[in-house]
Amino acid sequence: xxxxxxxxxxxxxxKGAPVELKCNYSYSGSPELFWYxxxxxxxxxxxxxxxxxxxxxxxxxxxxxxxxxxHLKKPFAQEEDSAMYYCALGRNNNDMRFGAGTxxxxxx
Amino acid sequence: DVKVTQSSRYLVKRTGEKVFLECVQDMxxxxxxxxxxxxxxxxxxxxxxxxVKMKEKGDIPEGYSVSREKKERFSLILESASTNxxxxxxxxxxxxxxxxxxxxxxxSRLTVL
Numbered sequence: 001x002x003x004x005x006x007x008x009x010x011x012x013x014x015k016g017a018p019v020e021l022k023c024n025y026s027y028s029g030s031p032e033l034f035w036y037x038x039x040x041x042x043x044x045x046x047x048x049x050x051x052x053x054x055x056x057x058x059x060x061x062x063x064x065x066x067x068x069x070x071h072l073k074k075p076f077a078q079e080e081d082s083a084m085y086y087c088a089l090g091r092n093n094n095d096m097r098f099g100a101g102t103x104x105x106x107x108x
Numbered sequence: 109d110v111k112v113t114q115s116s117r118y119l120v121k122r123t124g125e126k127v128f129l130e131c132v133q134d135m136x137x138x139x140x141x142x143x144x145x146x147x148x149x150x151x152x153x154x155x156x157x158x159x160v161k162m163k164e165k166g167d168i169p170e171g172y173s174v175s176r177e178k179k180e181r182f183s184l185i186l187e188s189a190s191t192n193x194x195x196x197x198x199x200x201x202x203x204x205x206x207x208x209x210x211x212x213x214x215x216s217r218l219t220v221l
Contacts, residue, residue: 006150009148032208034208036210043212043213043214043215044151044198044200044210044212045212046208046209046210049208049209086150086151088208090207090208095141095153095156095164095166096141096153096207096208096210097153097167098143098150098151098152098153099150100148100149100150101150101151
């Protein structure tokens with residue numbers, strides 16, 4: 001069975017500090033991993049996907065198949081990064097399963 | 109821009125009532141999804157659909173059904189609402205060739221009394 005685990009429900013950092021949101025997955029096939037973000041009073045939206053190997057808003061995420069992890073990182077957090085972050089696993093390139101989410105608060 | 113519209117932002121229903129949640133997307137997406145979003149549990153997939161009149165169960169289909177008569181519309185039905193179905197319901201759509209890129213609606217917050 002596929003599963004996405006985000007061990008931290010809440011994460012709080014100060015502005016300018018590095019931030020890492022953890023995501024672990026279990027899946028027997030070839031995974032497609034994504035990070036979604038939901039800012040206050042906004043829709044849930046795609047932040048980045050592992051296959052693109054891109055940096056969005058300063059965030060990066062590397063797929064580590066050995067550790068079955070896809071942690072989201074940013075070297076210097078900003079207050080506007082405060083949001084709910086969800087890690088997601090795509091199966092057969094169609095249906096998507098999400099983790100429980102991590103609420104990130106960046107303090108001034 | 110892709111627009112996914114959920115017709116009701118807030119609903120209050122009584123136990124045993126039949127509830128319809130409607131979702132419409134305007135970008136000709138084949139895939140459509142219904143999730144419920146609960147604090148501490150994240151998003152859980154209820155049902156999804158790859159095409160008109162096709163549906164697949166997600167992880168928590170019990171107590172729900174869906175209807176997809178037209179490509180742009182995907183309805184979630186609670187045949188007999190119960191208090192444990194009080195939640196935020198999110199609809200999403202995607203293209204098969206970009207299936208990981210889900211476009212979400214604003215959500216429908218349902219309270220069952």
